[in-house]
Amino acid sequence: MVAVTVVADPATAFEIFTQEVDAWWRHGPRYRFRGKRSGTMRFEPGVGGRLVEVYDDASGDLYEVGKILTWEPGARLAFEWRGPNYRPGQVTMVEVRFIATQDGTRVVVEHSGWESLPTGHPARHGMNEVPFLHTMAGWWQEQLADLKTHGRRTS
Amino acid sequence: MTSPDIDRTLAALADPVRRQTIDLLRRGPRRPAELAAAFEVSGPVMSKHLRVLRKSRLIEEVAVEDDARMRLYRLRPEPFEGLGEWLEQVQAFWSDQLDAFKDHVAHRQRGRR
Numbered sequence: 036m037v038a039v040t041v042v043a044d045p046a047t048a049f050e051i052f053t054q055e056v057d058a059w060w061r062h063g064p065r066y067r068f069r070g071k072r073s074g075t076m077r078f079e080p081g082v083g084g085r086l087v088e089v090y091d092d093a094s095g096d097l098y099e100v101g102k103i104l105t106w107e108p109g110a111r112l113a114f115e116w117r118g119p120n121y122r123p124g125q126v127t128m129v130e131v132r133f134i135a136t137q138d139g140t141r142v143v144v145e146h147s148g149w150e151s152l153p154t155g156h157p158a159r160h161g162m163n164e165v166p167f168l169h170t171m172a173g174w175w176q177e178q179l180a181d182l183k184t185h186g187r188r189t190s
Numbered sequence: 191m192t193s194p195d196i197d198r199t200l201a202a203l204a205d206p207v208r209r210q211t212i213d214l215l216r217r218g219p220r221r222p223a224e225l226a227a228a229f230e231v232s233g234p235v236m237s238k239h240l241r242v243l244r245k246s247r248l249i250e251e252v253a254v255e256d257d258a259r260m261r262l263y264r265l266r267p268e269p270f271e272g273l274g275e276w277l278e279q280v281q282a283f284w285s286d287q288l289d290a291f292k293d294h295v296a297h298r299q300r301g302r303r
Binding site: 039042043058065 | 289293
């Protein structure tokens with residue numbers, strides 16, 4: 036989980052986050068999707084829309100990061116995430132929450148594994164019976180913390 | 191972002207029984223039969239899960255001194271360390287992005303006033 040507080044109300048923060056994604060999303064191969072080629076990042080509004088990086092509108096040349104799963108202006112945004120070097124069928128999920136605070140909005144990002152994708156999502160591969168107990172980061176960090184203490188105990 | 195090792199670890203952990211196995215082994219080594227009983231699965235099904243976890247090197251077999259026939263499984267911390275490093279990279283990525291977003295919002299809001 037990563038969080039930051041911005042000086043805007045939740046509705047405005049959501050609007051800037053989605054509509055102006057290309058203006059704030061960092062450039063360079065570490066942050067964009069096709070190495071040296073920088074395109075234009077875009078959220079297609081609403082559930083079923085996509086997060087894409089467009090290289091050429093005319094020819095339709097783009098990289099699809101993933102489909103939008105939740106679109107609640109001023110509150111919550113969730114979308115699939117496929118990294119450029121994911122294997123076929125591998126998909127993760129990013130959830131962004133906008134929480135009103137006294138002086139602005141707390142923006143919380145959680146990047147979780149496929150086990151937290153919504154029930155019925157094709158990428159879940161028959162894992163639909165699994166309760167969403169653990170987000171990837173939360174569960175693993177718990178494992179790691181435990182293993183560190185365990186390691187110290189036994190070594 | 192994902193190396194083959196991380197991929198193997200993630201694939202091994204994509205199954206709920208295997209995640210629960212890891213959860214249980216955190217409390218100490220266990221026999222295969224104990225694990226099968228805890229998750230209400232058959233011996234062969236449990237063996238299959240243990241094989242996947244062993245191949246991905248998340249667990250290892252340990253010998254019991256008094257009884258040569260008895261097998262115990264315990265966790266190996268190494269794959270989790272690799273996972274931890276990868277998670278830190280993911281965290282760093284989003285932390286950089288949110289910093290950039292914060293600056294952008296501040297800049298835009300100054301312009302609006």
